[in-house]
Amino acid sequence: MYLFNFLQITEQQELPGLLVNEVGGTHAVLGAHVEFLKTHFHLITMKEFLKSKPHLSQKVQAVYIWWHKPTIDQELLKSLLNLKVIGNSGVGMDHLDLKLISSFGVKIATAQHAVSNSTADTGMALLLASARRIVEGYQIAVSPNTEHFAADWLGDEVSGATLGIIGMGRIGYKVTKRAKAFEMKILYHNQNQRAEEEEQAVGAIYCAKIEDLLQHSDFVMLVVSLTPQTHKLIGKREFELMKPTATLINISRGLVIDQDALVEALQTGVIKAAALDVSYPEPLPRDHPLLKLKNILITPHLGIKTDKTTLKITEEIVASILAALNGLPIPNEVIP
Missing domain, CATH: 3.40.50.720 (NAD(P)-binding Rossmann-like Domain)
Known part of the structure; x- marks a missing residue:
């Protein structure tokens, strides 16, 4: 309230x-x-x-x-x-110089409670749409050239898969509640470990090392704030730690990912797919290589909308x- x-x-x-x-x-x-x-x-x-x-x-x-x-x-x-x-x-503060504002004696307030559910919904929507190839499926279904639906056109199973969440604040924890309903195994990496009762409530397992989460997750979702510590948190090394069958989902900020490394990882099959609600810049230039890939889903920062x-x-x-x-x-x- x-x-x-x-x-x-x-x-x-x-x-x-x-x-x-x-x-x-x-x-x-x-x-x-x-x-x-x-x-x-x-x-x-x-x-x-x-x-x-x-x-x-x-x-x-x-x-x-x-x-x-x-x-x-x-x-x-x-x-x-x-x-x-x-x-x-929003909850992201990366566009504000907090120390500068504070030096003028000005207070800052955010809307952290209001955004949690909508952003978590967006994360799960991206995960499901990417796994089940919803956008591709729609294009096939409405194409004037479609004469039949191929029996071997398959997506990835979500129920029972392992979801690795990087960032376990309010939004990250809301994501775990949704993932639990899909009977997913949940791993998470965070600056601080959640209380044991909170972990047990959703069946989440803490990974002190981000490497452990990346190596064992079928889906990796980024839910961190953009800070100097999280700038390009996911780059070439991290992609190479992920499963070649894994999908990366980003609902945080575009600069949390090294986009050049993401392009390479998607082009070369280092990871299977990506689903992004954020990018850098927004929108991407119309000739950006990410827009030419078939194994990526990009939405226009729908998180709270x-x-x-x-x-x-x-x-x-x-x-x-x-x-x-x-x-x-x-x-x-x-x-x-």
Whole structure:
């Protein structure tokens, strides 16, 4: 449950200013959320702010980052004289300089509870679609050239297979609950081992060494945050440790994988397939070699993109911003 009591703010003469990238557009807050936001804030777009910076610089008390926009840099922070809090719509922090923001005395909040189920669903959807060759199957089924369905056109079994999860935070643990329903054997590698009762609840086995997980998994799913430690975590060496029949699934960040090494691994059969909801950059250049491979499935960063989840994210961020502006403890505050 979110702190909805913060959402019931009293009527006031002037609502606090909330800076958003744009309203209506490619990098805009969702149109369906605008009226909700307007009940609590005076919305100020980046275009409006830059046009009337002297007038608006004191009015902005909070920033809402939706899909990594607006960009928070030193110049912007210096110009926002009364900024108290930044609400980030996802859980990934790699686009934010947390130490810089903190040095200006600005708090940061994220929507970590709202995103977990939707992102875990996306991970399992990619795993199932890749294993059972759903996209290829659809293309065959609707092709005007199809006269029969080949009996030897086969996919991979998911039930009973071994899933290795790298990163066992909220989302990773949600994935294990879904995988358990498919009677999968679950291995996981994480900075810290989960409590024994949590492991037993889903039948997860901890691998202190990532090498052990890679060598024994039929499917490897990446659910880590992008940090200096996880940058290109999976590269040539890691691919060579994986089974040649294995599939890699990435629902974290594109830079967690060395994409050049992934191209080579897929082209040469070092691993069987990959399913990616993220890449670097996004979208990939139209001539990128990954787009030419048949043993890869790529989706356009669908992780949190459902009506229900995006609304929950906005509600959660609004609750955190209002808490910060009222001097109350901030739900889901990020500590640099």
